[in-house]
Amino acid sequence: MSSNIDGEFSFFLKHSFDGYADGSWVAIYDSKVVSSEKKLHDVLESLKKQAIPASKVLITKVKKTASYL
């Protein structure tokens, strides 16, 4: 994990993700969302098409409902 991931994580902490569907997978790279899909596999395929190395991307799941784990 490069130090860039820290930057992507900072973006994640500040960003609301209100505009993305609940339960979707989101890929963050270069402090922006570069892909969001319902299926993780589709996000990874999108990264390939954009020639973005998957290991340089922060992947997160959008969660808009309360958790009682």
Place this chain on the structure above:
Amino acid sequence: MNFAYSCKKQLLSGISVKRPIIPVELHGNNGLVLVVNAILDSGSDFTLIPKELADELALEYDSMDKCSAESYEGEPFTTTKSSLRIIVRKGRQQSLMFDVRCMVNLEEGKQHSELILGSTFFGYFRIHFNYPHDRFQILSAKGQQA
């Protein structure tokens, strides 16, 4: 190792909540490396990984060897045993690598579809929560430096 994190703040039903989320590096059996956000949950008995993430990482598991699980809300779901290589690191500081026993959530609905770091993860760390200041710290207790 002493990693400090800020909580993820989010509005739920108009109320601000804080979540202890960290990025972790996951190493697949197929060579794939993914950095994925995971939520810390000391109330979960196991580290839980959603099936679609386990499949992308080609984790080994037997989907016929099913284990029953239940959320604290009482909702049942089905899991199976696996293991996962995780590296926690922050910037150029020291990192910690370990193999953790985990459960794969075989149900692909919305329930427990996040990566949840449960008690099998907590055994490697001391974790200090400072929620009044929106912070938490992960301090190594045992393990192996990457």
